[in-house]
Amino acid sequence: xERADYERLRxxxxxxxLLELDxxxxxxxDGGEFEKLNGDEKQAFVELADMEDHDLWDLxxxxxxxxxxxxxxxxxxxxxx
Amino acid sequence: MSIPVLKFDAVIxxxxxxxxxxxxxxxxAGLKTAVLSKVFPTRSHxxxxxxxxxxxxxxxxxxxxxxxxxxxxKGSDWLGDQDAIxxxxxxxxxxxxxLEHYGMPFDRTDDxxxxxxxxxxxxxxxxxxxxxxxxxxxxxxxxxMLHAMYQRNVKANTQFFVEWMALDLIRDEEGHxxxxxxxxxxxxxxxxxxxxxxxxxxxxxxxxxxxxTNAFINTGDGLGMAARAGIPLEDMEFWQFHPTGVAGAxxxxxxxxxxxxxxxxxxxxxxxxERYAPxxxxxxxxxxxxxxxxxxxxxGRGCGANKDYVLLDITHLDPATIMKRLPGIxxxxxxxxxxxxxxxxxPVVPTCxxxxxxxxxxxxxxxxxxxxxxxxxxxxxxxxxxxxxxxxVHGANRLGTNSLLDLLVFGKSAGDSAVExxxxxxxxxxxxxxxADKTLARISALxxxxxxxxxxxxxxxxxxxxxxHAGVFRFSDLLKEGVSKILEVEKAARxxxxxxxxxxxxxxxxxxxxxxxxxxxxxxxxxxxxARKESRGAHVRDDAPDxxxxxxxxxxxxxxxxxxxxxxDNSICYKPVNMxxxxxxxxxxxxxxx
Numbered sequence: 001x002e003r004a005d006y007e008r009l010r011x012x013x014x015x016x017x018l019l020e021l022d023x024x025x026x027x028x029x030d031g032g033e034f035e036k037l038n039g040d041e042k043q044a045f046v047e048l049a050d051m052e053d054h055d056l057w058d059l060x061x062x063x064x065x066x067x068x069x070x071x072x073x074x075x076x077x078x079x080x081x
Numbered sequence: 082m083s084i085p086v087l088k089f090d091a092v093i094x095x096x097x098x099x100x101x102x103x104x105x106x107x108x109x110a111g112l113k114t115a116v117l118s119k120v121f122p123t124r125s126h127x128x129x130x131x132x133x134x135x136x137x138x139x140x141x142x143x144x145x146x147x148x149x150x151x152x153x154x155k156g157s158d159w160l161g162d163q164d165a166i167x168x169x170x171x172x173x174x175x176x177x178x179x180l181e182h183y184g185m186p187f188d189r190t191d192d193x194x195x196x197x198x199x200x201x202x203x204x205x206x207x208x209x210x211x212x213x214x215x216x217x218x219x220x221x222x223x224x225x226m227l228h229a230m231y232q233r234n235v236k237a238n239t240q241f242f243v244e245w246m247a248l249d250l251i252r253d254e255e256g257h258x259x260x261x262x263x264x265x266x267x268x269x270x271x272x273x274x275x276x277x278x279x280x281x282x283x284x285x286x287x288x289x290x291x292x293x294t295n296a297f298i299n300t301g302d303g304l305g306m307a308a309r310a311g312i313p314l315e316d317m318e319f320w321q322f323h324p325t326g327v328a329g330a331x332x333x334x335x336x337x338x339x340x341x342x343x344x345x346x347x348x349x350x351x352x353x354x355e356r357y358a359p360x361x362x363x364x365x366x367x368x369x370x371x372x373x374x375x376x377x378x379x380x381g382r383g384c385g386a387n388k389d390y391v392l393l394d395i396t397h398l399d400p401a402t403i404m405k406r407l408p409g410i411x412x413x414x415x416x417x418x419x420x421x422x423x424x425x426x427x428p429v430v431p432t433c434x435x436x437x438x439x440x441x442x443x444x445x446x447x448x449x450x451x452x453x454x455x456x457x458x459x460x461x462x463x464x465x466x467x468x469x470x471x472x473x474v475h476g477a478n479r480l481g482t483n484s485l486l487d488l489l490v491f492g493k494s495a496g497d498s499a500v501e502x503x504x505x506x507x508x509x510x511x512x513x514x515x516x517a518d519k520t521l522a523r524i525s526a527l528x529x530x531x532x533x534x535x536x537x538x539x540x541x542x543x544x545x546x547x548x549x550h551a552g553v554f555r556f557s558d559l560l561k562e563g564v565s566k567i568l569e570v571e572k573a574a575r576x577x578x579x580x581x582x583x584x585x586x587x588x589x590x591x592x593x594x595x596x597x598x599x600x601x602x603x604x605x606x607x608x609x610x611x612a613r614k615e616s617r618g619a620h621v622r623d624d625a626p627d628x629x630x631x632x633x634x635x636x637x638x639x640x641x642x643x644x645x646x647x648x649x650d651n652s653i654c655y656k657p658v659n660m661x662x663x664x665x666x667x668x669x670x671x672x673x674x675x
Contacts, residue, residue, distance in 0.1 A: 004267075007586030011244070011266065014588070015120050015298045017128035017224075020332055022297040023417060053128055054221055061412050 001042060009046060017053040024060060024078060025049065033081045037074075044070040048078075084262075084517045085272045088509065089115045089240075091499055092260050092276040094247040094303060097125035098223065098485065099467025099492035100282030101230035102176075103446075106496025107278075108237035112503060115274060117245045117263055119298060119591075122231050123224070126284055126296045127488065130223030132200060133215035134180075134485035136173035140194040141213040144205060146170040147665060149214065151207045153483060154668040157476025158618035158635065160316065160643070162659035163667055165444035165472040169483075169490045176489040177216055185229040186218050202480040202675070215482045222485065246591060247302060249520045250279070250310040250463075253513050256452075258463035261306070262520040266591060269584030271524065273517060277507050278462055278499035281307065281440060281448075282492060285468035286602040287320075290433035290552075291544035293331045294323060303469040305598025307440045308605070308648040309519070312450055312460065315471040316438035316644050317602065318610035318620050321479055322553035324370040326432025328390035330417040334410065334429060338395060339363045341406050345374065346392045346426060347382040353391075366675075368553075371431040372621065375554035378430075385428065389549075392426035431553040435479055436602075437619065438609075439471035441645065446470075446495025451645065456656040462507065464499050466491035473643065476658075477618020527593050533578030536593045543570045543596075543603050551610045556623045560611040567600075567607045568651075574600035605646040612653050615640040618673075632672040641670075 001009075013025035028034055037045060048056060048071055058064035059075050066072050091107045093100045096118035107114040118125070137144040149170040154161055181187060181195065188196040197213040205212035218225035234241075247261040251273070260276040286301025287293040304314055325334040339345075345363050347353050357373040358365035365373075374391050383389050395403060395410075400423045404411060414422035442465050443449050443457060452458035467488040474487060550563025574596055581589040616625040616634030625634035642655040660667050 003583075004585045007588055008267070011586060011588050011591070012120070012124075015124070016296060017120075017124045017126055017298075019129070019294060019296045019330075020417075023330055023332070026297075052224070053124065054224055061409060063409075 009049060013049055018057055020057055021053055028078050028081050031081060033077065040070065041074060044074045047071060048074055085270070086275050086512070087115070087272055088275045089113050090276065090503060091115070091278040091280060092117065092274040093280040093282060094261060095125070095282035095284060095467070095469070096122035096241065097127040097282060097284055097467065098226055098230070098488035099495070100280070101227065101234055102489055102492030103280050103282060103464075103466060103496035103499070104234050104239045105230060105237060106493055106500055108234060108239040110500045112500065113240070115240050115242055115276075116234070117242045117247050117261070117274070119244065119246050119266075121243050122241065123227050125227060126299055127223040127227050127485075129296065130485055131220045133198065133217030133222050133482045134177060134226075134489065135200070135203060135214050135480070135482040136177040136216055136486065137170070137214055138174055138177065138195060138197060138216070140190060141197050142205070144212050144214055146173065148205055148207060148212070149173065149203070150662070150665070151668055152203055153474060153480055155208065155673055156202050156478055156480040156483075157474070158478055158673050159637070159641065159670055160319075160473065160476030160617060160658055162444070162473050163662040164659050165474050167662040167665065168444040168494075169472070169474050169486060172490045173486055176486070176493060180226065180229060180489065183229040183233045186225055187216055188218060200481045203482070226485065246594065247306065248523070248594060250306045251512065251516055252310050253510060257461045257510055259510055259512060262517050266586060269587055269590070271517060271520060273512065275509060275512060277503050277509055278464060280446075280495050280499060281463075281465040281469055282467045282488075282495075283469045285436035286599060287433045287436060289543060289547050289599050289603040289606065290320075291548035292326050292328065292430045292432040294326060294333050294432055294434045295331070300595035300599050301469070301602040302595065302598045303465065304440060304605075305601040307448075308601040311649060312440060312448065313645040313647045314438060314602070314605045315441040316473060316476075316609070317605040317646055318613050318644060319437035319477050319618060320433050320606070321435040321437065321619050322371055322431045323434045324367050324374060324431050325393060325429040327413065327417045328385070328428035328430045331432050332413055332417045333432065334393065334413065334427065335407070338393060338407055338410060341395070341402065342398050343393050343395045344397075345370070345429075346394050347377045348384045348388065349382065351382075353377050353382070368621065371553040374429075374431055375552055379556065379559075390428040390430045393429045394426035395422055396424060396426060435484060436468055437471070437473075437475040437477065437479055438644075439469050440465045442466070442470045442472050442491070444472050444491070444494065445498045446491055447498050451654065451656070464495035466495040477620060523594070523597070524590070527577060527579055527590060528582050530576065530578045533576045534573035536577050536579065536589065536596050539570060539573045539577060540596055540599065542573065543567070543600060546570055547603050547606065551607050553619075554621055554623065555610060560607070563607045564611050567604050571600050571604055601648055604651070605648060608651055609644045609646050609653065613640060613644060635673075637670055
């Protein structure tokens with residue numbers, strides 16, 4: 001991922017509407033978990049980060065589930081991080 | 082250096098509830114309107130508001146705006162201006178119905194009216210019994226509100242500048258506001274937004290505290306810009322706290338946890354609330370619990386390496402009950418405290434939630450400041466609404482669901498006033514020759530400084546200082562010490578260094594610029610809090626206790642007045658509270674008790 005693309009993604013993760021997501025996503029990125037992902041996984045993470053805050057938070061707390069296995073895999077990784 | 086200039090009739094900074102509501106008024110009046118936001122509008126912190134919006138619609142039972150006004154004045158501990166409070170409560174029904182017409186999916190009664198639920202502090206018949214006044218869209222009221230208003234703005238051709246950060250307010254020699262300088266984050270380019278009207282709707286600055294429920298975006302950018310442009314900040318000593326946020330994270334733990342039997346303990350595992358509230362114990366009111374927690378920490382009975390939190394213990398409860406009655410609490414413990422609350426207690430601390438003070442405004446949304454003997458002289462071309470503004474309707478403490486009402490009423494009001502002033506002939510004024518010099522100097526200093534202070538460490542020092550010295554319960558000695566400490570942190574904040582010098586998406590630079598705004602708010606808060614030698618609303622001092630002469634520690638003879646803090650010389654002056662409503666009799670002073 002190009003530097004500018006990564007920094008754009010990072011900004012969109014560290015400035016969310018919900019504090020819970022600020023903390024969770026910042027930890028995933030700055031803790032080095034994102035860097036460990038392969039290209040497809042990174043793309044799936046970008047798609048998740050584009051979601052509305054409440055919808056994403058419901059996924060990350062297990063209140064909701066997502067059908068797409070690519071995204072569900074990333075949700076599981078974030079929850080474990 | 083030539084800086085591009087973009088010319089608009091109006092520029093609005095912030096795309097949360099207040100900014101979007103203002104923009105509707107301006108764009109629908111046919112004015113060329115720009116809205117700048119650090120994030121996509123529906124990522125603004127308004128999304129986090131769940132409780133609802135207060136309006137005396139009377140859909141479920143009898144209600145009246147004068148009752149709502151009474152509750153708001155009382156909630157404010159009589160520090161709110163009664164003309165502004167009347168204006169807001171009277172306008173509530175209108176702005177809620179407008180929102181409904183914009184497509185807001187409010188919860189409904191069986192006969193199709195907007196469903197209303199009770200909320201703390203909202204009463205019928207001048208404090209008699211609780212009334213159903215809060216209008217909500219499930220638990221996503223703020224989210225639904227932003228979506229409805231964003232769509233309305235798209236229809237009205239509002240021009241959005243997303244992922245742009247406003248940097249400085251532009252004022253000319255006569256004090257008129259002419260727009261802002263701003264940075265496009267994607268390119269790092271600095272641009273001048275030259276406008277006939279400038280509206281700030283930048284939200285609060287809860288990130289000045291170490292423990293805050295506010296999202297990271299709440300860095301007080303509007304307050305910082307106003308302060309740097311010589312505009313005082315009003316009543317900044319008043320911040321609303323919640324007793325139980327996860328220590329170090331700020332994420333709220335619902336009061337329901339104590340309701341289900343959760344117990345607060347200190348470092349000796351003592352159930353300390355038995356000493357402070359022998360009957361109610363852990364279920365005492367928010368302020369009593371917060372004060373007890375702070376006292377335990379101050380007296381060295383806090384937990385952890387820094388002895389700066391207490392414990393919320395639910396390990397004695399049946400795990401099945403916890404998982405059934407308190408869904409989410411287990412997950413919050415794991416995610417934000419690294420604690421399995423079924424086996425270990427949760428670290429908690431009183432947590433900052435809402436900023437009552439801000440940029441001083443008239444209820445019309447026009448920004449006002451002292452000038453030539455007039456304490457409320459209008460700053461021409463400048464308007465503000467929402468949490469960044471102080472109208473003042475929340476006074477010393479805000480009622481739940483009045484924050485969403487504030488941003489609707491005063492967002493609209495600021496927009497209406499701007500339309501009125503522009504239609505009356507307010508033109509673009511010439512930009513000063515040195516229009517962007519200060520902004521460019523700040524950016525250049527950040528890019529070129531060597532051996533300066535680290536942004537993260539400086540922010541942490543500020544947050545720790547605010548939490549330890551100007552938290553929910555305040556002590557004279559700690560406040561005095563806090564003033565010296567925050568002035569030291571200010572020196573570091575004016576000497577920041579960043580390693581990343583790149584132009585595109587330089588988040589290090591953006592965070593440094595946010596820090597320069599935060600420190601203005603932190604300084605205003607600490608100095609204003611040290612100066613107010615009484616207890617009132619959310620400002621509670623150990624040396625101003627409840628007494629027969631001063632119930633709740635409130636001293637109206639001396640302190641029934643608004644603080645105005647001037648950042649340039651750290652001086653304070655005061656202005657009277659407006660006790661005269663617009664059309665009804667004043668709500669007379671009395672002791673605030675529930």
